[in-house]
Structure formats: C-alpha cells, structure tokens
Amino acid sequence: MLVENLTFERHYRIGELAKMWGLGRETLRKLVKDDPGVIKIRLGKKKAHTIYSVPESAAHRIHTRLLNAA
DSSP: OOOOHHSSSEOOOOHHHHHHHHHOHHHHHHHHTSSTTTEEESSSSSSGEEEEEEHHHHHHHHHHHHHOOO
C-alpha cells in the first residue's frame, strides 16, 4: 500500500468499532490507545476529553491480533 493511500484511508471512532466488534467503548479504547498509527486528538487538559481516530489498517491489525489471541 502506498504512503499516500494510508494518509487518506478510512478512519473509525471508538464507538463505531465497538459497535462493529461487539465490545464496550472503554474496552476498545484500552485496546487502541497505545497502538501505532492511532491518532489521538486531545481536547482540553483532561485525558477524558481525548478523541481517538483509528485508521482502517490499524483496525485490521488490532482485530487480527484479537482473533489470534482467542
């Protein structure tokens, strides 16, 4: 995959992935928060106001990791 394709790939929010994968939002947040490629947008000074944007490639990687762990 070309670098420019990665730049403009689909991004998911925590709620979208949680619904698709049947997981809780907090569980999913813990899974993605330290993953490379996940964009963290912090609003204000509190960590509670952080928006996570998960690229499709990172979502595939995380989901594959979960399937292999089971």
